[in-house]
Amino acid sequence: MAELALGGTSPGQPPETPRAPTVVVDDLHVVYRVYGAGGDKGTAATALMRVVKRQRRPSVREVHAIRGISFVINHGDAVGIIGRNGSGKSTLLQAIAGLLPPEQGCVYTSGQAALLGVNAALLDDLTGERNVVLGCLAMGMTPQETKDRYQSIVDFSGVGNFIDYPMRTYSTGMAQRLRFSIASAKNHEILMIDEALATGDANFRAKSHDRIVQLRGEAGTVFLVAHNLAEIEASCNRVIWLEKGQIMRQGYDVPAIVDAYLEATGGEPRKRDKPAESAHSADD
Amino acid sequence: MLARMRERARDQGGPGTLTDDLAIPEVDPSALGDEPLAELAARYRLRPSAARPGVIAYARQLWDRRHFIVGFATARNVAMYTEARLGQLWQVLTPLLNAAVYYLIFGLILGTSRGVPNFPAFLITGIFIFNFTQRAFITTSRVMPDSLPLIRALPFPRGCLPVGYVLIELEQLAMSMVVLIVIVLATGEPLTWYWLLAIPALALQAVFNIGMGLFLARLGAGADDFSQLLPFLVRTWMYTSGVMFSIQTIKTLAGHPTLTYLLQINPAAVYISLVRNAILQSQRNAWPGSKPYNAANCALYHSATAANAKGSVLELSAYCHGTVTMTGLWLWGIGWAIMALVIGFVFFWQAETRYGRG
Numbered sequence: 001m002a003e004l005a006l007g008g009t010s011p012g013q014p015p016e017t018p019r020a021p022t023v024v025v026d027d028l029h030v031v032y033r034v035y036g037a038g039g040d041k042g043t044a045a046t047a048l049m050r051v052v053k054r055q056r057r058p059s060v061r062e063v064h065a066i067r068g069i070s071f072v073i074n075h076g077d078a079v080g081i082i083g084r085n086g087s088g089k090s091t092l093l094q095a096i097a098g099l100l101p102p103e104q105g106c107v108y109t110s111g112q113a114a115l116l117g118v119n120a121a122l123l124d125d126l127t128g129e130r131n132v133v134l135g136c137l138a139m140g141m142t143p144q145e146t147k148d149r150y151q152s153i154v155d156f157s158g159v160g161n162f163i164d165y166p167m168r169t170y171s172t173g174m175a176q177r178l179r180f181s182i183a184s185a186k187n188h189e190i191l192m193i194d195e196a197l198a199t200g201d202a203n204f205r206a207k208s209h210d211r212i213v214q215l216r217g218e219a220g221t222v223f224l225v226a227h228n229l230a231e232i233e234a235s236c237n238r239v240i241w242l243e244k245g246q247i248m249r250q251g252y253d254v255p256a257i258v259d260a261y262l263e264a265t266g267g268e269p270r271k272r273d274k275p276a277e278s279a280h281s282a283d284d
Numbered sequence: 285m286l287a288r289m290r291e292r293a294r295d296q297g298g299p300g301t302l303t304d305d306l307a308i309p310e311v312d313p314s315a316l317g318d319e320p321l322a323e324l325a326a327r328y329r330l331r332p333s334a335a336r337p338g339v340i341a342y343a344r345q346l347w348d349r350r351h352f353i354v355g356f357a358t359a360r361n362v363a364m365y366t367e368a369r370l371g372q373l374w375q376v377l378t379p380l381l382n383a384a385v386y387y388l389i390f391g392l393i394l395g396t397s398r399g400v401p402n403f404p405a406f407l408i409t410g411i412f413i414f415n416f417t418q419r420a421f422i423t424t425s426r427v428m429p430d431s432l433p434l435i436r437a438l439p440f441p442r443g444c445l446p447v448g449y450v451l452i453e454l455e456q457l458a459m460s461m462v463v464l465i466v467i468v469l470a471t472g473e474p475l476t477w478y479w480l481l482a483i484p485a486l487a488l489q490a491v492f493n494i495g496m497g498l499f500l501a502r503l504g505a506g507a508d509d510f511s512q513l514l515p516f517l518v519r520t521w522m523y524t525s526g527v528m529f530s531i532q533t534i535k536t537l538a539g540h541p542t543l544t545y546l547l548q549i550n551p552a553a554v555y556i557s558l559v560r561n562a563i564l565q566s567q568r569n570a571w572p573g574s575k576p577y578n579a580a581n582c583a584l585y586h587s588a589t590a591a592n593a594k595g596s597v598l599e600l601s602a603y604c605h606g607t608v609t610m611t612g613l614w615l616w617g618i619g620w621a622i623m624a625l626v627i628g629f630v631f632f633w634q635a636e637t638r639y640g641r642g
Contacts, residue, residue, distance in 0.1 A: 020328050026321035070321060098333035099436060101637055107333045108325035112439045123359070123434060125366070130359045137352035138440040166363075179437065 022190060022221045023073040023096060023113075027105035030066035030088075030095050030245075065091040067245040068105070073238075078212060078222040080232035080254065082261055083242035089225045092242065093192045096223070111189035114139070116179060128154075128163040128170070128178055135182035149185050156211075157181035158204060177204050184211050191215055192223040209235055229258050229270060336636040343629070345441045353444050357451035364452075379415060379460040383408045383467075390528040399533045399589035401566040401598040405471040409564060410527035412464050413556045416457045416486075417493055418518050423449045424497035425504035425511040428639050435639055442639045443632055446501035450494045457486070468563055478562050485558035488621045492551055495624030498632035505639055525552035532572045533589070533601050545607045551620040558613055570599040573606020 065088045073079055081089045094100045096107050097115040123131055132153050136146040154163050157178040159170070167175055177200055184191065193212075200208065212222050212235045226232055232239060232254065239257045240250040248264075249257050255270075262269055319327075337345060346353075365374045387407055390397070397403035424446040428435070431445050461482075469475065504511045524547055531537065531553060537544045547553060560567040568574070581603035588597045608616070 021324065021330065024321050024325040024328075024330055026325070072321070072324065094436075096333055097439070098335075098637055101334045106322065106325075108322075108330035109333045110328070110330050113333060114439055116437065125363045126359050130355075130363075134352060134355055134359060135438060137355055138349065138434075138438045138444070140348065140440070143351050166366075183438070 019074040019076060020110075021072045021074050022077075022110040024108040025069055025071050025092075025096070025105075026108070028066055028069045028092075028095060028102050028107060029064070029104040030091055030100050031103040032063040032065050032091070032100075065245050066095060069242075069245075069247055070105075071240065071247065071250060073221055075221065076216055077238050078216045078224065078236045080236035080239040081223060081225045081242060082227075082229065082232060082239060082258065083248070084265060087242040088245040089242055090194050091245075093194050093223055093225060096190070097192060109190060113190035113192055114183050114186075114188040115192045116183050116194060124168040125166055127166055128157075128159055131167055131178065132163075132182055136185060139183075139186045141186065153181045153185050156184075156207065158207075173200055173204075176200060180208055180211075184208075184215065187215070187218055188220060190221045190223070192225075194225045195227070205231070229262070233258060233270075334637045336633065339630060339633055342441060342443070342633050342636065346443050346447070349440060349444050352440065353448045353451060356444065356448040357455060360448070360452050361455050375456055375459040376463050379412055379463060382415065383411050386411055386528055398535075398592060399585075399598060399601070400530050401570050401594075401596070402471055402473065402564060405468045405473055405564050406530070406560065406567060407528055408464060408467055409560050410556050412457070412460045413486075413489070413559050414522055414525060414527045414552055415460070416453055416489065417496075417552055417555070418522065419456070420450045420453045420493040420497055421500055421518050422511075422515060423453065425500040425514050427497075427501050428505035429508070429511075442636060443498060443629070446497040446632070447494055449501075450490065450497045453493070454490050461486075465563075473564055473566065476565060478565070478568065481562035482559050485555060485562060485617065488558075488617045489555040491621040492555070492617075492624045495621070495626070495628035498628035499624070502632050502635050505635070521550075521552060525550060526556060527552075532607055533570075533585075533604075535589075541607065548608045549612075549616050551616075551624075554613055554616045554620060558617055561610060561613070566596075566599060570601045571606065571610060572601050572604045573609060575602040577605060578603035 069092065081092065083089050091100060093115055095102060096109065097113045098107070098109075099115065123134065126134070132150060133146055136149060136153075137143070141149070157163075157174075157180075159174050159178055162170060162174060167178070170178070180193070180200075209231070212224070215222055216237075222235075224232060224235055236254055238250070238252050239254045241248040241257055241261050249260060251257060259269060261267075336342070365371050368374055370377065387404060391403055391407060397407075400406050427445045427449050428442070434445075435442060500514070504514075525531075526547065531544060531547045537547070548557070561571060562568075581600045582605075585598065585600035585604060588600070
């Protein structure tokens with residue numbers, strides 16, 4: 001059975017009973033197209049030269065960001081994705097969300113995956129209140145559901161009186177808190193968080209940690225990209241280590257893989273006196 | 285295939301990553317079980333994440349998000365002028381100033397008013413109606429790049445965005461129509477039951493704009509070149525759509541019946557004419573071909589035009605040969621709306637999964 005074979009060598013939190021997969025990534029390759037890369041000076045003359053030369057050499061460059069990844073994620077997993085900058089973590093999440101079409105291979109999901117990215121605001125020039133309402137409606141809630149959930153979303157985000165201000169006046173942390181509150185208000189089958197908690201304060205990190213655990217409990221699947229390894233260890237039961245767009249290691253033994261990652265990248269080894277509280281300590 | 289991609293990536297200097305010194309372990313194929321992953325996914329009824337729904341299902345999804353679309357349009361409208369001291373007053377001032385500028389240039393300086401009864405009302409109606417289509421085109425062509433944060437944050441059918449942008453312009457038009465009604469009444473046009481015909485005419489125009497908006501949104505989602513070019517295309521369109529002159533009676537086009545016909549059936553001219561005929565009695569009375577042909581009356585009209593006369597003598601153009609009948613106008617209006625909606629919708633839907641990529 002696939003779900004039994006996947007666990008690796010894990011004293012962590014292996015699946016006790018076989019569970020249904022929610023995300024299947026089958027030999028995924030993602031190739032980016034980057035416009036405007038290249039070394040010209042950005043003047044009209046060089047642009048003209050480019051147009052003339054284009055017949056032979058296209059100025060669009062391709063970046064092979066994900067190079068053949070396969071894994072199966074089951075119901076109730078919280079998956080941490082670690083790796084150095086540029087190793088393809090965000091690209092992988094975007095591909096799972098269906099935002100970047102695969103060049104080869106396929107991603108199968110049990111439902112629409114919601115991706116919380118690093119961009120700060122949704123609709124910059126609208127108030128937080130409008131953003132909450134529109135965000136809920138966009139996710140497919142009815143106006144009545146939106147009204148019912150509104151107060152709990154605002155309370156969870158903790159932005160307080162700023163809810164009446166345009167989102168462009170928010171600090172990065174406030175905007176990310178509000179986004180997380182909106183996106184986690186609905187029970188997504190698959191929720192992916194890409195560094196979206198990085199700028200939250202300690203209090204909010206504790207709250208969002210609880211929320212992630214709760215989402216896992218509701219048989220959802222959570223992906224978490226973070227450079228804060230303490231957060232990964234506290235929230236995730238499984239980890240995938242990406243390197244150059246390929247899987248270096250993966251499995252349910254989170255501390256062991258995190259240690260190996262730290263060793264390989266020259267980081268300080270983590271000290272684990274009180275594993276439960278480690279989410280609140282500064283790291284990385 | 286794979287080797288070729290790697291080679292291509294290397295040749296073009298596109299690195300996969302910034303790191304090079306860690307060796308990737310070879311994947312052990314047995315780690316994933318014996319069952320091919322595609323079959324595993326099929327067994328648990330998982331669907332490809334980048335798959336798009338069928339065209340009917342997509343239309344239903346859009347309909348399910350109607351509250352979002354309306355809320356999005358209204359919120360954008362409210363936010364549009366918050367930075368200006370005069371605030372929402374600009375919703376009225378912008379079309380008024382537009383009308384004033386065009387009246388100065390075309391009514392007073394260039395004299396295209398020749399042969400058109402009640403030219404100020406004719407001109408302002410044309411500008412307001414064309415402005416609806418113009419702004420819908422320009423804004424929808426930029427909607428996908430402008431909404432990238434929203435697209436990358438939340439899953440929803442992307443068609444909501446261009447449709448919402450057209451609704452924004454529709455709400456702006458509603459404001460302009462209030463101004464228009466006041467101006468038209470002030471120029472001495474009577475209030476009649478015909479005015480109600482403006483509502484289906486504007487509804488058809490809105491459908492046309494939504495269809496074209498979806499079309500343009502996909503074109504504008506790729507390279508930026510298209511949205512840079514579009515304003516020039518739209519401006520050219522305006523000058524050929526009878527906004528500031530009457531296509532059927534202008535002297536320049538006399539003797540070119542085919543060209544006159546083609547200009548008159550172009551969507552912008554159709555919707556402008558429909559609204560003009562609804563709310564301007566002088567235009568309705570003067571529509572060429574709406575009365576049985578009468579050579580003497582038609583000649584009288586032409587001599588009055590030559591003498592730059594004003595007033596009801598210009599309505600004698602109704603006795604001249606027309607190119608498109610009023611019924612024909614409605615049929616063209618319906619046809620353009622349906623055609624734009626179907627083509628635009630399908631065209632936009634085809635790229636649904638590609639919006640928002642890097």
